Amino acid sequence: MRGSNYSTKMMVLATSMLKLSICTAWIMPRQTPPQRFEIDGFAQGTTYHIVYYGLAKTITNKQTDSLLKSLDRSVSLYLPGSLIRQFNESDKGISIDEPFRVLIRKALEINKATDGVVDVTVKSLVDAWGFGVKKAAAPPGDEKIKQILTNVGPEQIWLKGNFLHKKSKDVQIDLNGIAQGYSADLLAALLDQSGINDYVVEIGGELRIKGNKPGKEPFKIGIEAIDGTDMAPSPLRKVIAPGRGAVTTSGNYRKYLEANGKKISHIINPKTGYPAINEMISVTVWAEDGITADGYDNGFMVMGLKKTLRFLEKRTDIGAYIIYKKENGTVADTVTTGFKGYDID
Template sequence: MNRVFIPLSLSQPDPVPADAPTESLGGQTMGTSWSVKLIRPPHLALETIRDGIQQQLDLVIGQMSTWSASSDLSRYNQSEAGSWQALPVPSVPPVHFLRVLDCALDVAERSGGAYDPSIGPLVNLWGFGPDPARSEAPDAAALAQAQARCGWQRVRIDRARNALLQPGGLYLDFSSIAKGYAVDLVAEYLRGIGVSSHLVEIGGELRGHGVKADGQPWWVGLEQPPAPTGSESGMQSVVALHDLALATSGDYRRYFEHAGTRYSHTIDPRTAQPIAHALASVTVLHADCMTADAWATALMVLGDEDGLALALEVGLAALFVRRDGAGFRESMTPAMQAMLS
């Protein structure tokens, strides 16, 4: 049985020839896979489109990857205390690095620090960043030392000089927002060259626009946590991604186990510990994937009660899936409920 979500405000999609085939591109990026489905205008070669997509992905890696020592983000993280680091490509309105940082800081403030782009030292210490993976929890002293380096309030931006202050030991990590931004960048590139019907996906984060040759939108299934052994997976949900993006955060994607405890890759900046509540996943629908990506992480950290309360306050379309005995229990915001068809 399927449950269908349809955006409330739909722009009229561009017409597509009835015989237009759906073509696919894909590859690897940012430690995960990417894929694009599209209706290609006849005057554009598929290889040309692929090259353009790769340029967008390379731009994000070049500016925002903590896994690349030569990225702008890594150069900032490694810079000396008191130094000002020039940000790439000054522009009005701000684009790329600063656009992502501004969004991250906004979500950090509105979530009371449940989301924090400076959480890098803790992510690395728990073994979920570029540092080697762990098989047991770090000790209290190491955690305290790493947490002392964090704090989104320490970020200082000089917009007139297009520069970012390194106050000392600050290590920004855009892992929970950069993939979403890359999805947006690819989608904006495709629309810019006239590919008006497309579905972009990077590591499970998606954004779609337009319709296929049969007039149907890009239908996408909402990611569900793995069902407990011996139980049914439950109702499947699909959403029409036209002028809409989605991102899902779950505690089952990356983790390690030690002495009977499972440690999720989602770290609560306020406690320096992996989340340990019953919330299994959060899906956020939004106009852009960058914002959906950041908010999905913030709500996942907050848990189902506090997360739902904040999602209601902010007006987000969000679906929460909580572990409940041998199964799951769902809750959703009114904005999400209103999309049910």
């Protein structure tokens, strides 16, 4: 009888648990799928676009605009009164803020790594060749370039505490070659801090990526091609899905000037003072962050194909997809080991 009574009690308990389980399942809310949110804006003389997925809109245009305007007040060459313009107009230098310091430190690090082909003191050369805020009437002559080069080089500036020093009043710096990648990093950090794990940030063509679309579909990025022997852009050459990190591109085919029937690249070699002329057409760089990718892409354009491939040969923390022109004039491409997402077409 004890056994029967025990079995009966167990059956009642099991039935009660089953009812509880059914009730619990019935009252459990269904999981809400993540929604797609977009933010568009204008900053740093270009546009920016953010796509992210989440359960609610947690980032607003006001936040992103405020963040980018704050950086502009630090390093924009176009904004009157910005810290970088104060520095360029000063005799010996000025005190700078944290974003400015981050960019200067990184720029000097990359300058050393690339044997000087990335140099923020290049502004006077950029202006002389007509690619600055004020457009030059004509390309500079040899003597003018020689004179400008006396104020170009990493030894012309040094950071001590919060004070950025300069050797002379004529030393001028330009952070445009690295600042947009850093801007993408700042926007990505804002999303991370808000608990957003799936997003794409784009500003002026520079990208930061994290996570996936719903259903684990990866974010895909198109790399523009060059058609045949022409320097005009054509349909996409490659579609990649890096999964995370930053992707930036530098190229000669969109931004150039014409003088005496020749196209002049906007990418200046700070060691010679002249526009870079080699087989490189474009370099798309992947790195863990935008400040690194953006900081190196122009440098690879100046270094040329062979030096860039040697530089990246054993690197997995940074990689490049390179479009270049062969000796016979045809267009080809190559990729290094550290370039993420290349296996998707």
